[in-house]
Amino acid sequence: MSTYHISSIRLLLIMIVFTIFWYYFLDLPLGYGIAILPVTVGYTIYRNFKAAQSEKQESEQN
Numbered sequence: 001m002s003t004y005h006i007s008s009i010r011l012l013l014i015m016i017v018f019t020i021f022w023y024y025f026l027d028l029p030l031g032y033g034i035a036i037l038p039v040t041v042g043y044t045i046y047r048n049f050k051a052a053q054s055e056k057q058e059s060e061q062n
Contacts, residue, residue: 005048005049005052007048008044008045008048008049011041011044011045012041012045014041015037015038015041018037019034019037022034
């Protein structure tokens with residue numbers, strides 16, 4: 001598995017654990033900061049997959 005894919009899985013796990021901890025253990029409301037977190041993680045995962053694709057294409061050309 002590519003390092004980009006492993007990084008994406010780690011980001012998802014961090015986001016899920018953080019959100020659960022924030023909401024259930026600290027009893028804090030889910031505000032804009034938590035709402036922006038999935039968007040940021042989603043964009044980062046998108047960029048990871050684009051980088052993996054470009055790296056694969058680059059290795060096929062050489």
